[in-house]
Amino acid sequence: MPEKLVSDVIVERLQKWGVQRIFGYSGDGINGVVAALQRAGDRPAFVQSRHEENAAFMAVGHAKFTGTPGVVLSTQGPGAVHLLNGLYDAKLDHVPVVAIVGQQERSVLGSGYMQEIDLPTLFADVAPEFTQLVSAAEQVPFVIDKAFRTALATRSPAVVIIAHDVQKAPAPDPAAHEHGAIVTEAGYRPPRVLPADDDLSAAAAVLSSGRKVALLVGQGAKDAWPAVREIAERLGAGVVTSLLGKPFVDERESFVAGTMGHLGTTASAFVMGECDTLLIVGSNDPWTEFYPAPGQARAVQIDIDGRLIGNRYPVEVGLVGDARETLERLSPLLEAKPASAVSEWRADVERSVTRWRAISAERAAVEAEPINPEAVIRELGEQLPGNARIALDVGSVVYWYARQLVLPPDVTAHVSGTLASMGCSLPYGIAAKLAQPERPVFVLTGDGGFQMTGINELITLSRLWRSWADPRFVICILNNGDLAEVSWEQREMESSPRFAASQDLPDVPAARYAELLGLGGERVDDPGKLAEAWRRAISADRPYLLDVVTDPGIPLLPPFPAGEAKLEPMMSALAAEGDAGRHAADLLAVYASHERDE
Numbered sequence: 116m117p118e119k120l121v122s123d124v125i126v127e128r129l130q131k132w133g134v135q136r137i138f139g140y141s142g143d144g145i146n147g148v149v150a151a152l153q154r155a156g157d158r159p160a161f162v163q164s165r166h167e168e169n170a171a172f173m174a175v176g177h178a179k180f181t182g183t184p185g186v187v188l189s190t191q192g193p194g195a196v197h198l199l200n201g202l203y204d205a206k207l208d209h210v211p212v213v214a215i216v217g218q219q220e221r222s223v224l225g226s227g228y229m230q231e232i233d234l235p236t237l238f239a240d241v242a243p244e245f246t247q248l249v250s251a252a253e254q255v256p257f258v259i260d261k262a263f264r265t266a267l268a269t270r271s272p273a274v275v276i277i278a279h280d281v282q283k284a285p286a287p288d289p290a291a292h293e294h295g296a297i298v299t300e301a302g303y304r305p306p307r308v309l310p311a312d313d314d315l316s317a318a319a320a321v322l323s324s325g326r327k328v329a330l331l332v333g334q335g336a337k338d339a340w341p342a343v344r345e346i347a348e349r350l351g352a353g354v355v356t357s358l359l360g361k362p363f364v365d366e367r368e369s370f371v372a373g374t375m376g377h378l379g380t381t382a383s384a385f386v387m388g389e390c391d392t393l394l395i396v397g398s399n400d401p402w403t404e405f406y407p408a409p410g411q412a413r414a415v416q417i418d419i420d421g422r423l424i425g426n427r428y429p430v431e432v433g434l435v436g437d438a439r440e441t442l443e444r445l446s447p448l449l450e451a452k453p454a455s456a457v458s459e460w461r462a463d464v465e466r467s468v469t470r471w472r473a474i475s476a477e478r479a480a481v482e483a484e485p486i487n488p489e490a491v492i493r494e495l496g497e498q499l500p501g502n503a504r505i506a507l508d509v510g511s512v513v514y515w516y517a518r519q520l521v522l523p524p525d526v527t528a529h530v531s532g533t534l535a536s537m538g539c540s541l542p543y544g545i546a547a548k549l550a551q552p553e554r555p556v557f558v559l560t561g562d563g564g565f566q567m568t569g570i571n572e573l574i575t576l577s578r579l580w581r582s583w584a585d586p587r588f589v590i591c592i593l594n595n596g597d598l599a600e601v602s603w604e605q606r607e608m609e610s611s612p613r614f615a616a617s618q619d620l621p622d623v624p625a626a627r628y629a630e631l632l633g634l635g636g637e638r639v640d641d642p643g644k645l646a647e648a649w650r651r652a653i654s655a656d657r658p659y660l661l662d663v664v665t666d667p668g669i670p671l672l673p674p675f676p677a678g679e680a681k682l683e684p685m686m687s688a689l690a691a692e693g694d695a696g697r698h699a700a701d702l703l704a705v706y707a708s709h710e711r712d713e
């Protein structure tokens with residue numbers, strides 16, 4: 116065997132890019148690279164998932180929690196197909212991920228060989244910025260460099276496909292200084308992106324003339340909270356967040372109205388519904404019906420990606436720039452207003468926030484059968500350690516996260532926000548923990564999400580945790596026996612009664628399964644024992660699973676006024692459910708009364 120192979124060059128390049136771990140699953144199509152990883156002695160470390168989709172979610176979770184590219188590896192054919200969902204998650208939520216994927220030998224490509232899939236075509240939509248088949252040894256290392264640079268520069272997935280025989284070929288000689296040879300270097304420094312002065316002035320003029328200003332803050336503002344707060348103070352504005360922006364504002368402030376949209380707060384609906392001026396900062400939130408009506412508000416938008424300007428709302432001044440620096444430059448340009456000019460709006464905003472806080476407290480206190488999921492998440496908020504990391508699944512838990520969890524300033528939370536794929540939470544949580552094992556991780560999921568991928572990745576967790584400095588890793592399942600979010604969507608959008616065949620979930624003894632794997636766990640079905648159970652989970656000496664039996668009848672009612680029109684279809688669907696729907700209908704009436712009470 117020659118001293119060095121193409122695969123060794125690939126691994127050296129990953130080291131140069133500072134990659135510490137690769138999430139993945141082996142297979143003959145990628146075994147050349149796997150062998151090189153072995154030769155490199157765990158640099159980077161290989162983290163084996165139970166399924167390539169979960170490995171891809173881990174890479175996305177890594178990127179979301181650390182801000183550095185996540186790397187995932189898979190074999191050709193079925194392994195490659197399994198990656199897609201995770202890679203789409205990276206694409207839609209704009210995070211850098213590099214996938215290294217095997218392919219059959221060059222000699223058989225095109226013949227319909229075993230596990231042969233046209234991989235450049237397969238990945239063309241998910242990774243349009245960079246998908247490249249390596250079919251010559253000389254393409255390495257520049258293809259690896261380009262993949263990382265593209266993933267970072269475009270905040271998106273990049274895919275490197277490597278034919279199996281190329282992986283095993285001798286490492287190419289260093290490229291000569293001649294036509295047809297490419298020499299590259301690893302490294303990427305993000306640019307400083309700032310709008311032109313004239314555009315900042317134009318934006319300041321729009322914002323200064325507003326009397327009822329709303330700020331919509333997204334994940335692009337992740338290090339911009341002081342600048343957001345200052346602008347909000349100067350403009351007397353109310354602050355609303357996208358789902359992805361929620362962790363990056365301080366929801367304890369009286370003018371922060373919380374998450375917008377169907378799953379959002381009543382205060383956010385008020386602020387967006389009543390504002391006359393909107394400043395969107397690093398957000399591409401898709402809930403367009405919860406924005407101000409087009410024409411209602413003059414709008415300014417700041418985004419690092421010019422393609423997203425005006426993408427959700429007609430924007431008068433679009434500023435392409437880094438959120439924090441752009442806000443810092445905008446702030447001194449705003450006209451100082453007499454306090455009286457904005458105080459009325461500010462007071463209205465604060466009243467809506469106070470009212471919302473009362474509603475969310477009331478809702479968590481609503482009696483349920485047996486446990487109210489809102490109370491589960493609220494109680495976590497009472498006990499959440501200040502350095503926690505939260506990995507959230509897709510399902511009704513996202514509503515309770517948005518509405519009940521006030522995050523301490525240093526706690527971040529991530530979810531598959533735009534693809535909204537179930538099954539992301541356990542993989543995200545594992546990636547978060549591997550990146551920072553000293554921080555406690557909380558995985559919040561429904562029973563559907565848990566049964567989809569969580570149950571498998573619990574096995575991964577059970578083999579990883581013993582090496583962690585801090586073993587705290589809590590999985591909380593809101594176990595309602597239902598695909599509840601969709602049951603409520605069926606009622607709301609189709610006015611159709613819950614369909615047991617598609618919505619019922621099997622009852623899985625998840626806590627006992629966790630114990631079988633050497634983890635801690637308990638089932639909680641008494642609301643009086645909830646706080647104590649959280650305490651046990653948070654102080655356990657190993658990962659701990661809380662299987663909390665919750666009420667599927669707790670309604671997913673969108674905030675009023677938009678939500679009011681949804682009551683009728685929901686109620687008529689529940690009526691068609693007969694006895695089974697009565698309890699949920701009663702709860703829905705209570706929830707509607709919260710929205711109506713002033």
Ligand SMILES: Cc1ncc(C[n+]2csc(CCOP(=O)(O)OP(=O)(O)O)c2C)c(N)n1
Pocket residue numbers: 509510511512535536537538560561562563564565593595597598599600601620
């Ligand atoms: C991969 C995937 N499949 C289907 C959906 C549609 N979907 C959204 S939420 C949901 C139900 C989630 O059920 P569960 O995890 O039990 O949480 P619940 O809503 O019951 O709290 C479904 C099926 C999705 N978002 N992702």
